[in-house]
Amino acid sequence: MNPSKSFGALGLLAATTLLASCALQRQDTAEHARFDQYAGKPVAQFTWLTSQHGRSAISRDQLVAWSDMNRPYLITVAQPCPNLMLADGLGITSTIDTVRAHTNYVIARGYHCEIKTIQPVDYLAMRRANTRE
Numbered sequence: 001m002n003p004s005k006s007f008g009a010l011g012l013l014a015a016t017t018l019l020a021s022c023a024l025q026r027q028d029t030a031e032h033a034r035f036d037q038y039a040g041k042p043v044a045q046f047t048w049l050t051s052q053h054g055r056s057a058i059s060r061d062q063l064v065a066w067s068d069m070n071r072p073y074l075i076t077v078a079q080p081c082p083n084l085m086l087a088d089g090l091g092i093t094s095t096i097d098t099v100r101a102h103t104n105y106v107i108a109r110g111y112h113c114e115i116k117t118i119q120p121v122d123y124l125a126m127r128r129a130n131t132r133e
Contacts, residue, residue, distance in 0.1 A: 032059040038126040039119040081113035
């Protein structure tokens with residue numbers, strides 16, 4: 001293969017990846033702002049039972065984990081955590097059904113990202129505000 005064609009294809013791939021990343025970042029910024037607005041003061045821990053599976057990344061360093069249908073927590077992880085936004089299935093470590101800041105980790109595609117802060121989200125207030133919009 002001609003080296004100039006290789007570099008052209010590589011450049012096109014890089015540009016496509018960058019554009020997709022920018023679009024994803026704009027969407028995630030809105031989701032992050034929505035949860036951040038209703039996040040309370042940091043707590044040291046929360047209960048995380050094995051039957052609970054709700055969690056999703058909303059920014060490069062944050063995800064929302066649901067302890068039940070109406071109780072999400074905004075979790076901020078230490079950087080670097082390069083695969084947080086790319087991970088299909090995020091894992092959260094716990095100790096005796098409890099997730100603790102500075103002790104447990106979010107697992108994203110093989111990376112163990114330390115949990116820095118945990119903030120309860122006032123989900124009922126968030127839902128009420130969204131129904132008024």
